[in-house]
Amino acid sequence: MLKTNPHDHTLFKIYLDELERLSVSAGFHVVDRIIQTRIKPKTNFLIGSGKVKELKELVKAKNVDYVIFYNSLSSKQKLSLSIELECEVIDRYELTLMIFEKSAQDIVSKLQIEYAWLRKLAPLFKLEASIKYKGEHPFFRSMGEYAFHRKLNIIKRKEKAIKLSIEKLVWERRRQIDERKKHGIPTIVLAGMYNAGKTALFNAICGCNKPVSDSPFTTLSSKYQLTETESQKMFFVDTIGFVIDLDPMLIESFKLNLLDLKSADMVVLLVALDDPLEIIKLKFKEAIRILRNIGVEEKRIVIALSKADLVDEEKRTAIPLYLTPLLGEFEWCFVSAKEKDYSSLFSIITKKLQELSRPQSPPQMHPCLPSGVSSSPLIMNTEGSLY
Ligand SMILES: Nc1nc2c(ncn2[C@@H]2O[C@H](COP(=O)(O)OP(=O)(O)OP(=O)(O)O)[C@@H](O)[C@H]2O)c(=O)[nH]1
Numbered sequence: 001m002l003k004t005n006p007h008d009h010t011l012f013k014i015y016l017d018e019l020e021r022l023s024v025s026a027g028f029h030v031v032d033r034i035i036q037t038r039i040k041p042k043t044n045f046l047i048g049s050g051k052v053k054e055l056k057e058l059v060k061a062k063n064v065d066y067v068i069f070y071n072s073l074s075s076k077q078k079l080s081l082s083i084e085l086e087c088e089v090i091d092r093y094e095l096t097l098m099i100f101e102k103s104a105q106d107i108v109s110k111l112q113i114e115y116a117w118l119r120k121l122a123p124l125f126k127l128e129a130s131i132k133y134k135g136e137h138p139f140f141r142s143m144g145e146y147a148f149h150r151k152l153n154i155i156k157r158k159e160k161a162i163k164l165s166i167e168k169l170v171w172e173r174r175r176q177i178d179e180r181k182k183h184g185i186p187t188i189v190l191a192g193m194y195n196a197g198k199t200a201l202f203n204a205i206c207g208c209n210k211p212v213s214d215s216p217f218t219t220l221s222s223k224y225q226l227t228e229t230e231s232q233k234m235f236f237v238d239t240i241g242f243v244i245d246l247d248p249m250l251i252e253s254f255k256l257n258l259l260d261l262k263s264a265d266m267v268v269l270l271v272a273l274d275d276p277l278e279i280i281k282l283k284f285k286e287a288i289r290i291l292r293n294i295g296v297e298e299k300r301i302v303i304a305l306s307k308a309d310l311v312d313e314e315k316r317t318a319i320p321l322y323l324t325p326l327l328g329e330f331e332w333c334f335v336s337a338k339e340k341d342y343s344s345l346f347s348i349i350t351k352k353l354q355e356l357s358r359p360q361s362p363p364q365m366h367p368c369l370p371s372g373v374s375s376s377p378l379i380m381n382t383e384g385s386l387y
């Protein structure tokens with residue numbers, strides 16, 4: 001890790017712990033950590049040349065296969081480091097994609113992951129080739145250069161094709177969202193860090209049986225389920241989890257998930273209570289920052305302090321006090337998927353939907369009507385396709 005804030009004495013440890021947790025999830029055995037503090041990253045190696053030397057010795061001594069950087073690496077840095085260290089060098093973006101690949105089941109996730117890989121690796125391939133063929137005759141290209149151009153064209157075509165497929169899916173998703181809005185069924189999206197308990201709550205509310213686990217990014221592509229409360233029908237959406245310090249390029253590659261969040265009538269942000277207090281606070285802050293960056297309006301966010309069954313009465317009083325500066329203006333409640341305790345969440349959602357319902361909406365579209373939409377032709381299954 002290159003630590004650019006010399007005054008940070010605690011956060012960087014949390015970030016590194018998170019990186020180690022992700023590395024283990026991806027299947028790595030972590031042998032050591034190296035940190036350098038410098039305000040300005042170096043353009044060639046990110047870290048200073050002395051540190052590169054130290055790292056090289058460590059790589060040799062411990063017979064290391066991979067060096068994983070917390071920081072994002074440019075193509076130039078990745079290439080220079082892997083040549084110098086004589087091993088694979090990846091950054092957190094690539095590490096996250098490796099974990100995604102492990103849990104990717106459906107075509108939508110696989111497509112988005114492939115797109116994210118291409119966005120990262122295509123510039124690296126171009127750089128590698130330009131170094132390799134620099135100085136070769138401009139008119140009589142070597143066979144190697146021909147092969148490179150062929151490969152580059154294949155990559156470009158692939159990138160274009162994947163982008164097109166994703167755009168088609170985005171278009172289809174937009175259409176489904178518009179149809180849902182037309183039928184006046186409000187959409188409630190469950191968001192939060194990975195492992196926050198989104199899928200467990202989704203399953204409990206909707207009676208589904210989607211995979212739930214302790215490993216990061218169990219859910220990659222959104223799951224949808226229409227459900228009926230006492231007063232109305234709602235679409236619940238389970239989404240991909242966030243991670244601390246999420247790379248904006250990664251968010252951008254997962255456009256479909258973005259669309260779900262942006263178009264939601266309400267976003268329930270799950271903040272899990274099974275972490276130490278300072279981590280709960282950090283993850284809460286990060287999740288709010290990510291939602292803001294995506295463009296989710298604060299008035300549409302409800303906070304659900306999840307896994308409440310794990311905290312005793314004393315902590316139930318202490319935690320909201322500790323989180324007061326963050327909870328601020330948000331409506332919040334405790335939830336427990338395990339104990340099927342989410343009635344307060346439903347009360348808040350219903351109340352907020354009433355507040356948010358706009359007067360210009362046609363009466364039949366009002367989301368809080370006691371559901372005259374029971375036999376709506378537009379119902380989606382949990383994978384998002386219409387039936
Ligand atoms: N005690 C307790 N554990 C819970 C509760 N909800 C979820 N968990 C556990 O927390 C872990 C993560 O749950 P998930 O529902 O998979 O979390 P997620 O937010 O969907 O995670 P990703 O799909 O990776 O983003 C699992 O081990 C669950 O059993 C809860 O209400 N109480």
Ligand SMILES: [Mg+2]
Nearest residue numbers: 198199218219
């Ligand atoms: Mg999940």
